[in-house]
Amino acid sequence: MRKQFVAGNWKMNKTVHEAYDLAIELITGLRAVRETEVALCPPFVALTAVKSAIANTMIRLGAQNMHDQDRGAFTGEISPVMLAGLADYVILGHSERRQHFGESDAFINRKVLAALRHGLRPILCIGETLEQNERGETEAVLAQQLHAALTGVAAEDATNVVIAYEPVWAIGTGRAATADDAQQRCAFVRAQLRDLFGALAEEMRIQYGGSVTPANAPEILRQPDVDGALVGGASLKADDFIAIVRAAKGNL
Known part of the structure; x- marks a missing residue:
């Protein structure tokens, strides 16, 4: 059974001191959670402070890019060598990086390979825009992004990659996909992973991201092919993030 994985992407928020304080607050609220893996992804400047806060806990540390x-x-820029030994995970291919910084599928693929080479676990983000969704292109877009980003990934590394399906139209908009939509898309992603890695696809974790809240998390996280969440805005509020983690399968 795949272990649920909830990661908080703090984006360009929180000073070093604020990030440390939030991590300490989360430790208290998540102390009883054992069935779900949790990672915090603060800004680069706060990685060391958050790492010190979560030392001797089960919480993992992630970077937002490299x-x-x-x-x-x-x-x-920040290199994988700088993150190795500091972070456990690194978010790659986020739609904000694709949209605002012009990151291509080929560049993201090189990042994925570099992360794996240095012992970092990529959280690979894929997702369609509203226009692509309305034109019925969602599956074509997801397949293209997924296959391009995972080109050259060896079978022995496959299960170290986490896929985060994040429809671009749902990120920061308050407009989340329905639980049925999330399941349908994540199941499609898993089918694509089977094409790439065979039976290993059943071990790979697929998160949903995009306006995840304490209200919609229980239904979304109950879906069989949704193995957790990549949480944006709600991860900046301790009570909200804790509620989302507790909603994951195995904690209810």
Whole structure:
């Protein structure tokens, strides 16, 4: 049985001190949770502070992005070498990176391979825009993004990759997919993973992301092919994030 995985993407929010305080607050509220894996993904500058806060707990640490190169003249970038040994996970291919920073499928693929090479576990984000959804292109978009990003990933590394299905039209809009929609899309993603990795697809975890709240999390997280959530805005509020984690399968 796949272990549920809920990660909080704090995006460009929280100072170092605020991030530390939020992590401490979450530790208290999540102390009794054993059946769900939890990761916090603060801004780069707060990684060390949050790591110190969650030391000796079951909570994992994730970064929000990274470059594909180990080092070089890339002002302002963070390399996988810098994250190795610091973070457990790294979010790659988020729609905000694709949209605002022009990241291509090929670039994201290089990042995925670099992360795996350095012992980091990618949280690979895929998802369609509202226009693509309305044109009936969702499955074609998901298949393209998924196959492109996972090109060259060895079978032995497959289960270290987490897929996060995040419909772009639901991110930060308050407009989440229905539980049935989330299940349908995540099941489609798993079918694509079977094409790529065979039976290993049954072990790979697929999160849903996009305006996940304490109100809609229980129904979404009950779906058989939804193995957790990548949470944005609600992860900045301790009570909301704790409620979402507790809604995951095995904690109810």
